[in-house]
Amino acid sequence: MRMLAALIAMLLSAPVLAQSALPPAPYANRQISDPAQERKAKALMETIRCLTCQSQSIADSDASLAGDMRSQIRERIMAGEEPEHIRAWLIERYGDWVSYEPTADPILWPLWGAPVLLIGLGLLVLRGRIRRKRS
């Protein structure tokens, strides 16, 4: 019974890691009025990782830092900055980690090479089978 009461109390209590009481930044949850710019911003935000909720993109996260990052990205795109420039700026600060977009880094070469290798292997097997059938 006591255990149950403790559990209920835990469920009802406010989250321990409370967030800021300030309202969200101006462009955190508001779209840019120019649809072309909003599309650019959205595409970038979907590939930037949230620093608080680490398996979400900042477009999906409700964390206050993600909201501030969305607002900053929208404001910079409205000022005419290119999305890839903003991405590079963020990577300079947080490392490749912050971007979901795969790069051509040497560590990723096996990843890019694997499909080519597997298709090549498949073709070899196929050739062997066809030859055996003919003979």
Next chain:
Amino acid sequence: MKRLLIWLPLAIFLGFFALFASGLLKPDDRVITSKLVGKTLPAFSLPAAASDRPGLASTELATGKPRLLNIFASWCLPCAAEAPQLMALAQQGVNIDAIAIRDARADVDRFLARYGNPYARIGLDARSNVQIALGSSGVPESFVIDGKGRIVYQHVGDIRADDVPMILQRLKDAQ
């Protein structure tokens, strides 16, 4: 050859199994360090976050002497837990400046009245812009800045009592 090949799928399976098992058993590391460590602080200028302390600009952190830059917020619980350690560092003569993230002046005043004020200057970063420019991913975090305004060390999370000697050493090394 064929006999050996028969074992290949099992070997691959065991390889993947070992990979996943080690991934599951390894303690989770979610600390994101700033890539600006070793580089000069980005330029910024922030208004005052508290009524009795001036605001903070990046130029004021390059004074020829090492300084500690603390990223905190009045709404952050670990920041309150860290306060006694910062007070101890200030008492030992460490220059500490701060940036308050997503905060309001009245809240910062209340926080400092309750937990003490070890800071010389406190800048208000209401929309986390400077926090993002610093490559900081949460509160609290502390940066050791050398006399030339270069970041030499980043401490992610609250400074515990047993971290204090290490922080003092980092500040000494930055001289």
